[in-house]
Amino acid sequence: MGEQLPALQVVVPLIGALLVALVRRPTAAWLVTVVVSLAMPVISALLLVRVLNQGVISYHLGGWDPTIGIEYRVDIVNALILLLVSAVAAVIAPFARLSVLSEIAEGRIGWFYAMYLVSLAGLLGIAITGDAFNAFVFLEISSLSSYVLIAMGRDRRALVAAYQYLIMGTIGASFYVIGVGLLYIMTGTLNLNLIAERIVAVESFRPVLAALAFITVGISLKLALFPLHVWLPNAYAYAPSVVTTFLAATATKVAIYLFARFVFSVFGAGFVFADLPVTPILVALSVAAIFGAGTVAVFQSDVKRMFAYSSVGQVGYITLGLALATTTGVTGGLVHLLNHAMIKATIFMGLGAVFFRVGRIEFQDIAGIGRRMPITMGAVAIAGLSLIGVPGTAGFVSKWYLVVASLEVGWWWLAFLIVLSTMITVVYVGRLIEWAWFREPSRQVATVEEAPIEMLAPICLLAAATIYFGIDTYLTAGLAERAANALLSGLR
């Protein structure tokens, strides 16, 4: 059975989604979702252990040879991403029941869970596949289901947000597939590994450069790299709480993985970063994202929207680390990818719990909420501190790597910008803490109670994780460093 793990990782949520679509009773649908979601981290943890023990796992779908068939290929990089996505899914599933019951019309709950599982299967598929076109299909599977999920959001603005995301996402995916097509024309294969082998001979040809450009822009749309991020804030802000949490923690992260996979493993770090001026461009965009999106976040009146903008900024840190293309830098980027997923999942789940109790999520409406829901908001505050990068939390570890990485390449100004940008985070996290604790409770808030235990438990678990991974970094920084080395060494 161990050999079948890669297929199980994708097939189980897919079959789960089909079962949910057949049954569609809210409770049954939720139960299936929980069972599937809890099975996911088990599978990905087993995969990770196998990768650590035996090296790269190659799985031939349908028994076809990789030259013509689809290959699932798991190395330490995507094993880590798989574990991240499935762990987040497992934590969200128990939380989802009450949140979904309160936010989604009853007739749609079944479809909601079906779409949720399809989206999960799609994201896991992107991460696990070793085939460029298969990645496109999974990309669209996850995107299409997330458009639907976002459209189920709290008011009509969710529809417009989903529509905008659909337009941008489809353009991004089409750009990606154009790039893949050009690569296919030049190399005659769609297998990422084989492309990487054959591209060396043709990398000076113009279609390869065009392919790099198309793929980079296409994926950048999906990962919301500044200035291609405009779809993200509204989509996150108006989507149902569960969806926001899930997408914020996983969707952009998987897109970043795909980006890293293409840039480092397929095109090769030497080609992209040494021969082409990608580093300065990407660093400039990342810094612009960090400062631009961070500043916009400060002025939001909607808490979810504020943290959505913050996500755009935080993606900047990840791409910044990748752009440096050194071991420390890529490690920093990957660590921040993992940490930011945890942090944002905690924050959006906490806000989901607040929304569940209060029914609104603007600053004025949740004034004083920290006094009524101390545990929920305490967890959000801890995650916020981690977002700032206070030492002892996960966020510090990633920021430390990034600062050291920029000092190592002699870019002290970049280190300075990184620490300076932290102040923006302090401002908007501080603003939430101030509203939550140091204002008199508003009328809506005065009567609410602490969130129910089945919501609190996942929130507290993740908040504890953001502290735990600030102290014990084997699973994050330790593995991320190995992953960074694997990425930088090119072919897997």
Place this chain on the structure above:
Amino acid sequence: MTSGTLIALALIIPTAVAVLLPLFAGRPNVREAVTLIGTVLLFAVVLSLLASVLAGERPSLAVWTVVPGLSIAFAIEPLGMLFATIASGLWIANSVYSIGYMRAEQAPRQTLFYVCFAIAIASTMGIALAGNLFTLFLFYELLTISTYPLVTHRGTEEARNAGRLYLLMLLGASTILLLPAIAWTGIAAGTLDFGVGGILGGRVSDATLGILLALYVFGTAKAAVMPLHSWLPAAMVAPTPVSALLHAVAVVKAGVFTILKVIVYVFGVDTLAKAGTGDWLLYVAGITVIVASVMALRQDNLKRRLAYSTISQLSYVVLGAALFTPLAILGAALHIAAHAVSKITLFFAAGSVHVGAHVDDVSEMNGVGRRMPWTMGAFAVGSLSMIGVPPTVGFLGKWFMLLAAVGIGQWFAVGVIVISTLLNAGYFLPIVYRAFRRTGDGRPGVAEAPWPVVVPLVATAILTIVLFVWPTIPYDLADMLAGTSAAPVASDAATGGRQ
């Protein structure tokens, strides 16, 4: 019990108090009992550590390596021991005082107050006992964050603004300046562990030493060296116990402690003295001392006047450190202790006046001393100590710094100390005079504050005098510190500083 266990306990006890308190939120008496038991236990633990340090031991405890190069480790040296002893000892007095003050004030959200307080003390212990720069930084930030809710505690517009300034200035300086300084140190020296004689000697150029020193000094905004001082007067909106223990002892002392420790154990006194690129610090500190004193003269609000006085006194310590001689380091360390007991007395008295006479401004204090003799008597003792008049402990630190300054012919420092002493007298003595010599306007309701408020302030006032007569413990610790920074030891820094 091994010394490692004791170090762990010194952190665990206040943390445990913080964890237990919310469980007794509904029962104030139990809650306060938990706090008091915690304070006494902590002090006992610190005292037993003190005994082993005085016996010449240097206990240490390696906890965990976060990422290669960043580890959480504790190692006790004399300066840290001195700081830990002061902070934990005064926590007892301050807890008694808090109970009286907060109940008299009928303050809201007392549980949150005590929880944050306990976390702040735990962080202070972490700073004092830290064995490397990362551990120090970790607890330094934790201290900032745990005291932010205390500053904003009242929840008024003014308190929120003060909280914002507090958070932005302290967190901002430490992340923008201190963190890069630490990263730079780590890359240059290959280690972040504190080493006797410094770890940077011979590793970086003189100019770099000067830049790094600036990053450290201004990154440690808690030391309130100008121009990063304005958070401290603003933080006075906090309840008085917070101002007393945290903004006269724990937080601000954590700042100067960090600067002193970095100068002694990261740069090395000798290295800096030879490099000559750190001399600017003397002038910055000197100017801060004088300017803050002048500003204190102009404050009418008693707590704000005390805050400016604190800024000035903190820079005394920095000034002492910036002389880069062992004798001045001794004086600086002693002044940390002296200022702690004296200033907490003054703040206690200010709070007592607030509770007993409902007066916050100096101009309204006429005759208060006659109605509140214990309070204002203690205030007088504290004032004398701040000015540096024997028989109070404030004299000792100034004396040694003055000796050191004269010894190396640093007449600027001598001038600063003399002028500021006059200024100190200028802003403290009128208060005492008003309180005792002028007659009040006979307002009713002015009476001595409740006993939990009065007893601690009298106790710290007595301590101010006792430490002058019997300064053995702080003196020995300061002497040990000065000994480690003396020239002969520095020669083996090249080997001693590495791991």
Place this chain on the structure above:
Amino acid sequence: MSDLIALAGDVVAHYNQWITVFLMVSGLYIVIARGNMVKKLVGLSLFQTSVYLLYISAGKILSGTAPIIDPHFTVYSHPLPHVLILTAIVVGIATMAVGLALVVRINEAYGTIEEDEIFKRDDDR
């Protein structure tokens, strides 16, 4: 002169790619320039179609037949691009369905499908 003719020949010989580029750019233009949400989707569809052409024309071999093994033929077109594009078409249809469904819902919620008017109505609230 002969260079020019060769160049013109090159341009004409890659006519399939010119069509691809034309469709792609015009589709993208419609998506960006039109405020009507349905028209945007039409543009998006055009844009996707250009991608189909890119793949299919790359798989075609002149005078090759369908890839079914038969003793009379030796030259076959590459079947894989067709398979891929079949998948891509399905993805395109699904996108279109979701997109149009969203437009219908938006029309019900706002009473218009012009983007600028929708933004104006949201700002008014």
Place this chain on the structure above:
Amino acid sequence: MRLDVILRVVTKVILPFMLVFAIYVQFHGDYGPGGGFQAGVIAGATIILYALIYGLAPARRLVPAALVEAMIPLGVLIYAGVGVVGWLTGGNYLDYSHLAHDPVHGQEWGVFLVEAGVFVTVSATMVAIFYAFAGRGRR
């Protein structure tokens, strides 16, 4: 319901042929252009044509929405199930070689079943999309 007699009659006549053609395309997929996608669309089109001519309500009586909504996941389930059978018979996921006594027949069977699943899902999806849009605004 207007009296467009010609359309109604012609539709009645043409519907069975459309369905047969769909089945032809489905099974001819092994030897020529065709397969589940195309067949599914043609089959879906017959229902849509019926609904266009005779109205939505009769079409819904003929092919209930609940059935359509069940068929969509069911078809994919057939597809995924065939893949799982590949597992159980000792191959990788979607490996049809072990479905029959020799690999070539196994592949044939596998593709046949998968195409059947595709047919179910595609035809149902077409009808479902039509129902969803056509039913809008009439409730």
